[in-house]
Amino acid sequence: MIASERISFGTDGWRGKIAETFTFDNVRRAAQGFALFLKHKGISEKGVVIGYDQRFNSDLFARASAEVLAGNGIKVWFTCRNTPTPVISYTVVERQAAGAINITASHNPPEDNGFKVRDSRGAAIPPVDLSEIEAFIPDLVTGVKICEFYKGCKEGVIEIWDPDDAYIKHIKTIVDLEALKNAGKKIVCDVMWGNAAGWYPRLLGGGSNQIIEVHNERNPIFPNMERPEPIHPNIDEGMKRLLEEKGDILFINDGDADRQGIGDENGEYIDQLRVASLLTYYMLEYKNERGAIIKTVNMSSMLDRLAAVYDVSLIETPVGFKYVANAFINESAIIGCEESGGYAFRNNIPERDGILGNLLFLEFMVKTGKTPSELVQMLFEKLGANFYYRRIDKVCTEEERNRALETLSLAFPKEICGFPVNGVDTTDGYKYKLGNLGWLMVRVSGTEPLVRIYCEVINQKMVAPLLQAGLELIGILDRKESFDKVSI
Template identity: 50%
Template sequence: MTAQIKFGTDGWRGAIAEDYTFDSVRRATQGFADYLKATYAPAEITRGIVIGGDRRFLSEQFAATAAEVLAGNDIPVHFCGGGIPTPTIAYAVKVRHALGAVNITASHNPPTDNGYKVRDPNGGAIDPAGLTQIEDHIPAAVSSCKQTAFKAGVSAGLIMEFDPAPAYVEQLQRLVNLEPIRQAGFKIMVDPMWGNGAGWLTRLLGGAKTEVFEVHSARNPIFPEMLRPEPIPPNVDAGLAAARQIHADVAAITDGDADRCGWGDENGVFVDQLRVYALLAMYLLDVRGERGPIVKTLSTTSMLDKLGQRFGVPVIHTGVGFKYVAPAMIKYDALIGGEESGGYAFRNHVPERDGLLSNLYLLDLMVRTGKTPTQLLDRLFDLVGGPHYYDRIDTRLPDLAFAAAARKRLDSALPATIGGKKIVDKVTMDGYKFVMEDGGWLLVRFSGTEPLIRVYTETMDQSAVQAILQDGLRLAGIAG
């Protein structure tokens, strides 16, 4: 039976050798090729497509297969191979004046998976309507795919190999002054989670007074010491322990494809991704004095709304995923855009998550203010009225019937209270968000990339966090 290819929150992902196969990659790429030819004029097609991938099992070979199919369709390919950070691939689209990108990566998924992301001429995620069109063009049989052997494509000038790193480094240096960070005398523990971010912060910041140490920097597609290369506990626990061992001033973490940012404070304690997003917004607004809209998904922090009010900038709410965030950033010329997963994008760059730049901005925040991470959080809480507490529970869905029953329960759910907090609104833009009288919220949402149901909350009442989450599980029929 031919595997169905569906683009979720951020691309198509599947289990290697089960539904993610070379033939499936060929079919996905043929669908993308036909979409490009149906969408753009022949003269625009000559701009070509950037192709790269991560360090997962067979990613370079899958990337080469995608290149062969595009070449077979007479679409030029700018090929940068494997081990390339997602934001570097996105920026290469801009530098090479390409029409978009194919990125072979499953980002933070388990080691059994690989994935396939497509990007637009801005280097950002293609919007949902475009993804639907690509799916509609995907052929049912691999026999419908056109293909040119890789070496033949190179000889014909259809596949052009290049190194995207130098241009990306120059861009980072334009966006943030690295020298003060290099001379700050920080002790930084970097955890690239065995992924594409390995070596980058050492390359950018090493060789001066600041010391940069790395763990999990080799290529190892089974991701030892973590369940998956997602920069949240417990996956970051080993890296944070290494940071504590050397008494690091900060832990800088990137996920498997380096588009997400994780952070640990001077005590080796994880700073959750909602607080990191608020810190980045505070840095741009309060420290750099910049102004512009903030784009946020409904699953991320309400601290952004409070910062928006304080600094007089609009806050745009979207569904979950950069397929919503990227178009909104372009439409509103946003200062920053991001989501709960730890992915943040910035103006004057590309509308794509960048875990490396996010970490550099956070380090620059430390330099400019002279504050430690915990002191920076204190400053943030002063601006937003106090600490905000966040947590999330992921539950694997046993089957489609369970998922359908959960959706039916949530469709009709109208609780008066959750975790003892009065509910004043229910938002169903992308999931089921219950807004509490005190400004806190609970979100129950089905993952767009894995068979998971996620239950999230943010509240200023730390003692209520677990009760809110448990009520969320009960609403979905998972507990109680």
């Protein structure tokens, strides 16, 4: 019998195309590797939480994973419905389990699914342990142990579990839900056909708010958006609804609700760097928290300025929340931020939590009496400058990817768009520091066939030229091609 293909874990687990690489046999192999890893660590008797999202067959892939854990004699708490990633991670801590398996591809396109694993802290598993899990994955599905799902339920090794109440009780220790229920706000929520559906009416309803949900049914093809990721153009219909309803704010969550986005009262998107900086500012200034700020290398310079203003440390990591989570734990940080809209908060688990993040943003509005756009201006006044950010995701072939990597390794420009380059950070990609103006960064994605170009500057007119310069730098965009043709 020919061995199956190797399963490799990226920055946040293993993902693949459904029925191509993400098959039931491969999911079972991955679950067997995780079971053997837990046994090797001597913690398998603590059990495992298993949850899933709204994607095609996610519930069945989760059941297949549960059957493997049960087949290995490992207790399973199986969530009774599709469950947000932060709730799954919190349940690990609440149940004092050894870890979790989460069947989700988060913000990926509809044809993908994923197999995420978490440790006993509810956190992303460090790279060294991910490699060990990979090593335990059997080459053949014949090496997998299985206990049929309903047999496991009958024997008590699989327990169907409702995790919601414990998570809500925990959230109440971080934000004043009763006060937020009576904020008198009209809140539009684009839950992107995902796991946040129903959560905001439950958390914020019953008082003086009006809660309006968009895309709150299960539809695994994610109509009206390219993917359930809280950025343009995926958020456009939610923004339109916000304006139609004359709402005070738009909450946005990705497919598994670990990431967030915000639309202001004018129908303008508050980008993820601004949201991270606003939440950090709120925790420092209004919640009087002190401690380290953790951010990925492609995150905002506004966080650097806030760290300097409030005299707290700032730690920069490679891209990937597993790096952020590790630093967040080690440094007892107040917040951990990644560019894709995922943030972890003090007093919560070391995991992205898009639901808590949106609640904290609303609490910021309530405490200050300001609208979202007014909060942005307040932040800029505090920092002494306005900050502008954009990102291009450029789909590339393997040849283009390799050419980009080679070009970047050889090209160290002395200036870009007439601004001197006074440093290049190669922690994860190539980040060109442009003095007081800001920065431009080029990075090849670790999970998708993409080259990403980012920039954040204090001069809005320089955003488009810098992004085009980034594309020209790697040879994907011809110098004569109009920048307007590039999708941003």
